[in-house]
Amino acid sequence: MIIVTGAAGFIGSCLISKLNQENFNFIIAVDDFTTPEKEPNLVGKRIQERVHREQFFQWLDQNYQEVEFIFHIGARTDTTEQDYTIFDHLNVEYSKQIWYKCIDYQIPLVYASSAATYGLGELGYDDNESQIPHLKPLNPYGESKNEFDIWALEQDRKPFFWAGLKFFNVYGPNEYHKGRMASVVFHAYNQICQSGEVKLFRSHNPNFNDGEQMRDFVYVKDVVEVCTFLMHHRRNSGIYNLGSGKARTFFDLASSTFRALGQDPRITFVDTPADIRDKYQYFTQANMAKLRSIGYDRPFQSLEEGITDYVQNYLVGKRYY
Template identity: 25%
Template sequence: MSRILITGGAGFIGSNIARRLVELGHEVTAADNLFLGRRGNLKGLKLKFQKMDLRDEKETDRLFRKGRFEYVFHEAACSSAPMFDNNPRYALDINTRGFVNVMQAAKQTGVKRVVYASTSSIYHDLTPPQVESMVVTPESFYTISKYFTELCARQYLSEHGLESIGMRYFSVYGPNELHKGRYANIISQFLWIMRKGGRPVIYGDGKQGRDFTYVDDVVDANIRAMRGGKPGEVYNIGTGSITTFNDVVQLLNLSLGKKIAPKYVPNPIHNYVPLTGASIDKARKELGFVSRYELKDGIRKLVEFYSK
């Protein structure tokens, strides 16, 4: 059993990691400012919860000193480009200063390893399969902030010996995302609309594709990174398969027993990425990670979750 902190612990991915760690018998503390996260995502879990803002250096230091954590899963972030549109100052502050405060506190209190969330958005429009060794050029405030965390993490390793591993998530979907609303994964958004008989809106012709990754696979990758992998590295966490938005609607119709046609509208996003797709060779070799969920199975589980 280990003492573990999850930042953003009441959020989508953080709460799913928390559930798995509690099931494994670890002593878990979930910290969240509840900007988007919800306490309800942690309902029934035997853990400690701390409402706090990681931008507060003193509060963060106090949390780490009191918790004496061995491992940290850093999921607290503004986690999509649209979150930066209205208030880039706040979003950048969360993603950069919050990360530095976590790393500094981890260094000072002897944390063994930090596993942190990065993003596949860093690849922008590079042709799939997207590989960790590709030269990336961040194209938005969001991807700039995430690339900063990767560079910062490497610096903490080289200067201070603090181990960390970055996870470049590919289009994660699954339970506990309702609180994200319009910032949720497109699969969840389509499901919420179609359950009520509505038509999901697709930009363009629907042939754009994503490497959709079920959250349980992401949790598995994080658990593996706690003690496996190479410190200072980043890993793609995806399935290696690309599914078009048209096919997503078809799969949702099958799971829901409906025949709803999407509504196609002109794409208003000037730098829209047509395709994302992970090479997971590195994660397979160094973490032992392999995706267990095909999209049809993940969608079926998601439909079951929201039907409860």
């Protein structure tokens, strides 16, 4: 059995698809399953059992001998939420319990961290573990992810294999339910369909022109390729960046979305919302050398390749992966 937490969510459901493609069909899907808009993400997937996240540890105590691997993808990911107690429960303490169970039952673990831990990038975007305690995340979500990374590195007792993945800006199918937190590609597509134009955030940083804010956008299909690589690899434990390794502008992203629809770009700019303006990352770019150094040699899809696949094969017709 392979456990996937956050199974009904964006990355978790795509990971289950990838596992099914590799003929791993005994999947234990862990989530709260109370959000009906996420239900289509699991339709057609081969899942052995659904377990509510609050009953998961009791279930694991009874079934651990059958478990081969745990992907802990589930988390509260709202970067605008300011109540840290929510993140403390779901992102920190829950993750600690999974960590302890993986030690006790000798189960390898991959868990989701985040590039939000890097803050404004004052220390760069290298997954150097010695720098992690010095990072300055910009919001409670990023703080919770960094807190757990620091805690994991400090532990004397660890799972025999574990990896934390700092997801950069992931986009792709199965994110329909995420609302404001969905990728800019998703929002750009919907804006084009509704009005024929895309509104991007105006720059409030004199070092960046409007639309030239840059992020490391990574396609979810590449993300799940890395996840399954680590499941098969099971050595070189540690914390790894997971981005494309190449920063691209939001203007590039919007233009690529128009081109995927066979349209000429029409792009305008609006002020960045006040509640995120002071905590806005103007540049991110993952240094991917560490993952490459342990043998991951697959190329990452370019922004144009990923957007074309996402738009033409999933967003048009609202299909799920």
